[in-house]
Amino acid sequence: MKPFATITKSYLSNYKHKQHIFLQKQFITGSESAQLDPFSSCSKHTPDLHEHSYYSEMAINGDKPNGYDLVYKIRECTNSGLYNHGEQLHCYVLRTGFTANVFVSSALINFYVKMELAKDAHKLFDEMPEPSLVAWNSLISGYVRAGMFRQALSLFLQLERSSVCSDSYSYTAVLAVCGQLNYIKLGKSVHSMIVKSGVECSTFVSNCLIDMYGKCELVEDAIKIFNKMRFKDAFSWNSVIAACTRNQRIEQAVGFLNQMPSPDTISYNEIITGIARFGNMERAIEVLATMPHPNSSSWNSILTGYVNRNNPRNALKLFYQMHLNGIRMDEFTFSSVLSGIARVGAYTWGTLIHCCVVKLGFDEFVVVGSALIDMYSKCGQVNLAEFMFESLPDKNLVTWNAMISGYAHNENSTKVFELFERLKHTNDLQPDGITILNVLSACWHNKAPLEVATRYFESMIHDYKIDPTVEHCSCMIKLMGHEGEVWRAEGMINRLGFESCGGVWRALLAACGVCWDLKVAETAARKVIDLEGDGEFVYVMMSNIYARFGKWEDAGAMRKMMRGKKVSKEAAYSWIE
Incomplete structure (x- = not known):
């Protein structure tokens, strides 16, 4: 990797101030630097800013359009991404009273949904006297695409209570929500609704059911749906392959791949992703080498596999190999490799990759910007992370979380x-x-x-209707321990339904070691042993707590039990790269 590092460092020699990385795009993309850059052969990403000349001024003039004309014009704005013109059309609709036209209002809802303005779409929806099923489905699917799954689910439940009957589009949207949130009971209920309504024979609906059951870890149900299908398309095969790979059924997934009439790139990518996640990385590379038409997603799957396995060095080697083989790198390539760099705090490599990001035009992509914020934060460069955050034109929740996490990481x-x-x-x-x-x-x-x-x-x-996780509960227990109020933790654990989770009782036992609450510590220790079995953590903690209370006999008994059960305290170690 020396040539890559040596050549790319030529960019950074001119950056005397930290913000030059962000501001000197002209230097990085200039003709002289392009000759030195190892990625100069790659095409720079440039967003399509072309707007149809039809919309150079407001489409509505002297003639009064009818509802059909307005629907057509709104759809043109939606497909072309012309937000300002769509807003003007909405004003015209309000002024002329076309809001009562269910087709016009539905088209406007779809427009706002595609513009990723779900709240505006919902406001318009609430103003409709009798929303059509198209309006319901547009808003539900908009919430799903925006990742606002609970809002989508709430709207679907409202639809079920209304006088409007759901259809296959409604069901498939809520199936996507069930898969994302792992709501298997609701997913099965929706499956029952699908059977009753008679749309189960639809290939599209069956594909969504396979996907939902796969994400909810019910592979056998997914395979059962697949086997019942009379007509299977590529999505059907890829869905069942994905269901298997997500649940560590790699050999079963390979079996489906071999049966598939015409496997495509997505089919192979699903296999590679599954192997890279659960199997042998060498095997994943073998599949990559033998597949007919690998793309950037194929390489990204292996890159992500290395990152997730805490092997950033191999991730960087693969990244360099992608360049040598002329593989087109996309925003997910850079997001993955930056995540690997962040894990080891390799600041120099991070800045080198950032230069490539800027040259290829990916610096304004939300996924890349979020990865850069995370990388700079974990490298201790919070000011640079903050600069990236404020300069990003678009931010999603991942971006905000990356910056909040960066501040928390740096205290x-x-x-x-x-x-x-x-x-x-x-x-x-x-x-x-x-x-x-x-x-x-x-x-x-x-x-x-x-x-x-x-x-x-x-x-x-x-x-926010967010269900607490073990991590949330453990963090609260730690805070209670700091203030000597672990007695409150046991009630919280039972109230939140974590009484059968060993992790929270371990956190409680650790907190008792700080605030010296013997009664709660003994309860926590019994729970940990019942749920996780004997381990050195319980005996060492209890021995120390007994010693602090001067109960030397009990402390000695703990040590004796450790010896009797042949439980030994593991030696501590440190890792310096």
């Missing part, structure tokens, strides 16, 4: 709270479980009062 709790408040007032975005976890972590580092952390925790449950 800047004040900034965490400030950015969280900004996020709360952002349109079409609301915090998720990762956001709240970072805020709770900031409460810990900032030694915030337990009441403050509790307000965030309760807000997550009641205001």
Whole structure:
């Protein structure tokens, strides 16, 4: 990798100030630097900014269009991404009273959905006296595409209670939600609705059922649906292959691949992704080498596999090999390799990759910008991460979480709270479980009062309807332990339904080691042993806690039990790369 590093460093020699990485695009993309750049043969990504000349001025003039004309013009704006013209058409619709036309309103809802303005679409939907099924489906699918799954589910349940009957589009949208949220009971209920309505024979609906069951870890049900299908298309085969690979059924997935009449690139990519995630990386590379038409996604799957296995060096080697083989790199390539760099804090490599990102025109992609923010934060360069965050034209929740996590990672709790408040007032975005976890972590580092952390925790449950995870619960237990109130933790564990989770009881036992609550510690220790079995952690913790209370006989008994059960304390170790 020396030639790549040597050549690319020629860019950075001219960056005397840290912000030059972001601002000197003219230098990076200039003709002289292009001759030196190893990626000069790659085409620079340039967004298509062409707008149809038909929309150079407002489409509506002296003639009064009818509802059909307005629907046509709104669809043109939707397909061309012409937001301003669509807004003008909406104003005309309001002024002329066409909002009562269900087809015009449905077209406008679809327009706002495609513009990723789900809240605006919902406002328009609420103004419709009798929304059509098209309007319902447009808004539900819009929420699904925007990742706002709970809103989509809530709207579907409203549809079921209305006088409008759901159709196959409604069902497939909510099946996608069930798959994403792992709501298997609801997914099965929707399956029953599909059977009753008689649309199960639809290939499209069956494909969505296969996908839902696969994501909910019910592979046999997915295969059963597949085997019942009379007509199978490429999506059917790829869906069942994906269902197998997601659930570590690699050999079964390969069997389906071999039976598939005409495997395509997606089929092979699903196999590579599954092997890279659960199998042998060498085998994944073999599949890549033998597949007919590998693309950037094929390579990205292996790149991501190396990153997820904490092997950033091989990820960088593969990244360089992609360049040598002339593989077109996309935003996901750079996102993956930057994630690997972030894990080891390799700041120099991060800046080198950032130069390539800027040259190829991917610096304004949200997924790449978020990865850069994460990389700079984990390399301790919070100011650069903050600069990237503020300069990104578009931000999604991943971007906000990356910056909030960056502040939390670098123990800047004040900034965490400030950015969280900004996020709360952002349109079409609301915090998720990762956001709240970072805020709770900031409460810990900032030694915030337990009441403050509790307000965030309760807000997550009641205001944002987010189910707490083991990590949330463990963080709250740690905060309770710091203030000597672990007695509250046991009630919280039972109230949230984590009584059968060994991880939270381990967290509680660790917290008791800080605040010296013997009674709660003994309860936690029994729970950990019941749920996870004997381990050195329980015996060492209890021995230390007994010793702190002067109960030397009990402390000795713990040590004796360790010897009797042949449980030994593992030696500590450190890892320096």
